[in-house]
Amino acid sequence: MIERRTPDQWSRGFAVRRAAVFAALGRMDEAKAAVAETLKRFPGITIQGYVSTPDWSEAKRQRLIETMRTAGFPACAPPEGIATIAKRIILPECPQPTAN
Numbered sequence: 001m002i003e004r005r006t007p008d009q010w011s012r013g014f015a016v017r018r019a020a021v022f023a024a025l026g027r028m029d030e031a032k033a034a035v036a037e038t039l040k041r042f043p044g045i046t047i048q049g050y051v052s053t054p055d056w057s058e059a060k061r062q063r064l065i066e067t068m069r070t071a072g073f074p075a076c077a078p079p080e081g082i083a084t085i086a087k088r089i090i091l092p093e094c095p096q097p098t099a100n
Contacts, residue, residue, distance in 0.1 A: 015038040019031050019035045020064060020067035020071055028070075032072050035073055044081070046077045047069060048082060048089060048091050050068065052088050052089045075091050
């Protein structure tokens with residue numbers, strides 16, 4: 001079902017979840033290809049930026065972090081990107097934002 005949509009029909013969220021689903025299923029070649037396609041269509045997506053929205057329960061957020069990391073998405077949002085997010089999720093490998 002996930003493959004019925006063509007890339008021109010993908011939303012940002014669909015593209016991210018598609019790659020994450022492949023990773024969760026252990027289909028790593030497809031996950032890596034899906035990450036590359038996603039970043040081509042939606043440059044700048046990072047795990048930190050994507051999961052730092054209030055839309056996710058903590059359990060879903062942790063699962064997304066895990067599967068996005070496994071799929072190969074970049075982890076850290078750039079400082080200018082993370083500075084605009086109200087509910088920042090700081091991943092252990094990402095630099096801590098500085099207080100102004």
